Amino acid sequence: MELLLNEQERMFRQQMRDFVRGEIAPCADEWDRKNQLAYEAFRRLALAGLTGLTVPPEYGGQGGSLMDSFLMSVELARASVSVASIMGTHLGLALSGMYHYGNEEQRRRYVVPAAKGEKLCAFGLTEREASSDVSGMATTARRDGDDWILNGGKCFISNGDTADIILTFATVDRSLGARGITAFIVEKTMPGFSVGKVEDKLGIRAESVAELVFDEVRVPAANLLGEVGKGMRIALATLDEGRLDVAGQGVGVASAAFDAAIAYSKQRKQFGQTISEFQGIQWMLVDMANEVDAAWLMAYRAARLADSGQRFTKEVAQAKLFAANTAMDVTRKALQIHGGYGYMKDLPLERYYRDAKILEIYEGTSEVQRLVISRALLS
Numbered sequence: 347m348e349l350l351l352n353e354q355e356r357m358f359r360q361q362m363r364d365f366v367r368g369e370i371a372p373c374a375d376e377w378d379r380k381n382q383l384a385y386e387a388f389r390r391l392a393l394a395g396l397t398g399l400t401v402p403p404e405y406g407g408q409g410g411s412l413m414d415s416f417l418m419s420v421e422l423a424r425a426s427v428s429v430a431s432i433m434g435t436h437l438g439l440a441l442s443g444m445y446h447y448g449n450e451e452q453r454r455r456y457v458v459p460a461a462k463g464e465k466l467c468a469f470g471l472t473e474r475e476a477s478s479d480v481s482g483m484a485t486t487a488r489r490d491g492d493d494w495i496l497n498g499g500k501c502f503i504s505n506g507d508t509a510d511i512i513l514t515f516a517t518v519d520r521s522l523g524a525r526g527i528t529a530f531i532v533e534k535t536m537p538g539f540s541v542g543k544v545e546d547k548l549g550i551r552a553e554s555v556a557e558l559v560f561d562e563v564r565v566p567a568a569n570l571l572g573e574v575g576k577g578m579r580i581a582l583a584t585l586d587e588g589r590l591d592v593a594g595q596g597v598g599v600a601s602a603a604f605d606a607a608i609a610y611s612k613q614r615k616q617f618g619q620t621i622s623e624f625q626g627i628q629w630m631l632v633d634m635a636n637e638v639d640a641a642w643l644m645a646y647r648a649a650r651l652a653d654s655g656q657r658f659t660k661e662v663a664q665a666k667l668f669a670a671n672t673a674m675d676v677t678r679k680a681l682q683i684h685g686g687y688g689y690m691k692d693l694p695l696e697r698y699y700r701d702a703k704i705l706e707i708y709e710g711t712s713e714v715q716r717l718v719i720s721r722a723l724l725s
């Protein structure tokens with residue numbers, strides 16, 4: 347794998363490893379156990395100049411590639427999927443969408459402070475009744491003079507309760523389906539915007555997920571992102587980038603679980619020998635290694651395609667699907683290799699196992715990835 351990265355990428359990966367070892371890994375268990383929001387991590391990422399990694403320097407970022415973003419996601423998720431998810435939402439979804447589709451004024455006003463880590467972003471697409479099929483969205487945008495008036499709500503929004511800026515979507519005409527969906531930049535201080543239920547969940551417990559409520563929220567016309575009716579295209583293109591980060595999360599958490607399983611199997615003794623000497627364990631480890639490597643390679647391919655400006659929708663859906671499956675399988679096997687100790691909260695194995703599940707759900711479920719892939723295969 348190392349050989350497939352160039353010198354700059356290897357250096358960046360090392361920089362990320364050092365950062366994660368010093369700033370994230372020591373706190374990851376505690377943040378998860380206390381169900382404490384890991385926004386302290388966001389502050390640390392901002393100080394390290396990472397919150398705008400893929401944004402050009404003239405807009406407050408680092409000018410990094412999507413390969414860099416993938417590598418960052420892997421390294422963060424090795425320590426904490428929660429932190430990787432906070433960053434994936436902030437950078438890979440919201441900030442990236444605002445940068446690519448924003449005009450100069452929007453970039454100056456929103457992209458610059460978010461890239462510098464002065465503002466945290468969220469991405470509000472999902473609704474109670476419109477999720478895998480967002481074309482049925484019920485949040486409406488009505489033109490009123492120089493403003494748009496938003497009514498409705500979003501659910502399960504990562505960073506939702508603390509984000510300063512929300513890239514959100516509403517329909518200007520429900521009868522138009524996907525062609526009515528339009529993107530808006532909403533600030534949390536806009537009158538009529540509020541945070542509803544904050545969810546209690548199985549995994550990524552250090553990251554928060556909340557309901558957003560829009561009650562006659564007056565959004566200036568200057569905050570319309572792109573064009574009226576082009577929001578679905580923005581959402582789908584943005585999700586392609588986001589899915590690369592999710593693939594990175596899968597590779598990261600699976601790698602952490604795999605490394606732990608290797609180390610434990612070499613020191614745990616039963617029947618007078620280390621458990622790594624049992625063929626049953628060796629074969630499990632081999633399968634885990636294969637899955638982790640294959641997941642990395644699929645994501646690597648998608649990142650290279652993306653950075654070379656080619657379409658990568660199918661490849662990133664394949665990478666996300668495979669990495670999510672890998673994360674589930676490898677964390678389960680790693681926990682099994684640790685036996686009862688793996689089940690206890692003294693070790694991070696049970697956290698890895700709980701955190702892996704979300705990768706099969708957000709940014710399009712595994713079934714939706716299959717839908718995307720099969721459409722491309724059969725087109």
Ligand SMILES: Cc1cc2nc3c(=O)[nH]c(=O)nc-3n(C[C@H](O)[C@H](O)[C@H](O)COP(=O)(O)OP(=O)(O)OC[C@H]3O[C@@H](n4cnc5c(N)ncnc54)[C@H](O)[C@@H]3O)c2cc1C
Nearest residue numbers: 469470471472477478502503504555707708709710711713
């Ligand atoms: C922790 C967490 C964080 C999230 N963060 C965000 C966020 O930041 N922003 C955001 O907008 N959303 C976010 N989401 C929402 C997430 O993207 C949705 O939960 C996801 O898209 C699935 O929607 P749903 O839960 O309503 O399931 P549904 O769409 O109701 O699906 C239910 C089941 O049916 C299956 N299904 C649906 N359609 C098909 C089909 N055509 N063929 C086969 N099977 C199908 C699904 O795969 C799933 O198994 C988050 C969700 C969670 C749990």
